[in-house]
Amino acid sequence: MRNLLKHSIWLGPLITLVGFxxxxxxxxxxxxxxxxxxxxxxxxxxxxxxxxxxxxRGWNNSRWIKRCFHCVGSLFSVGIAxxxxxxxxxxxxxxxxxxxxxxxxxxxPDFSLSDxxxxxxxxxxxxxxxxxxxFYRGFW
Amino acid sequence: xxxxxxxxxxxxxxxxxxSTSTVGEVKEKMIPMGFTFPLLADPExxxxxxxxxxxxxxxxxxxxxxxxxxxxxxxSGVIVEKMLTENWRVRPTAELIFEKLDALKAG
Numbered sequence: 436m437r438n439l440l441k442h443s444i445w446l447g448p449l450i451t452l453v454g455f456x457x458x459x460x461x462x463x464x465x466x467x468x469x470x471x472x473x474x475x476x477x478x479x480x481x482x483x484x485x486x487x488x489x490x491x492r493g494w495n496n497s498r499w500i501k502r503c504f505h506c507v508g509s510l511f512s513v514g515i516a517x518x519x520x521x522x523x524x525x526x527x528x529x530x531x532x533x534x535x536x537x538x539x540x541x542x543x544p545d546f547s548l549s550d551x552x553x554x555x556x557x558x559x560x561x562x563x564x565x566x567x568x569x570f571y572r573g574f575w
Numbered sequence: 576x577x578x579x580x581x582x583x584x585x586x587x588x589x590x591x592x593x594s595t596s597t598v599g600e601v602k603e604k605m606i607p608m609g610f611t612f613p614l615l616a617d618p619e620x621x622x623x624x625x626x627x628x629x630x631x632x633x634x635x636x637x638x639x640x641x642x643x644x645x646x647x648x649x650x651s652g653v654i655v656e657k658m659l660t661e662n663w664r665v666r667p668t669a670e671l672i673f674e675k676l677d678a679l680k681a682g
Binding site: 538566 | 621631634646
């Protein structure tokens, strides 16, 4: 534990960064881990706590340059952890209330739109089959 | 949905995707992600508006986009299911859609 705190100056921010980036790069692809980030929330929390704990423990017998580094590391860790918390628990709830049109609509209006190859696809082409339409926010 | 596309096909259910991305954007950015079902371009939000799914300034740069939604339409064009989410990180899973489809069949 003592060793861990000794290295917390770089280990903490590293864990936080890994915890943050891996959510978007890896875990967001799996619905179970995306909907509630079971891996990433503990990781960024651990990284943040570790960095701040290291700062706390080592403050008195550190030189000012190390204190500086540790302060920056702590700010970084806590900032990144906060960013993930904000994204997960606040930002992604930013959706408008369900519109009256959506509530009221009963029949699907026919439409024709282009697919990736420029071919027109009409809903009427699929009459006689069930159709699942997924609306996306875009490619990002 | 893409990973379960064969199960949709086995159920004889058509899957379509719609977003505000243009044909070019879909081709460049989304097709390489591995989508095989038709992704339809609605940059003018015509269809998105027809379903009332416009999210004003939903894109981080301020453009309007569609809010995520799953709409299930039956054989005669009647909307039988509207699955909306309160959080755009959290989308209905393919399994949940299959459950709804099975319930519709049974009903």
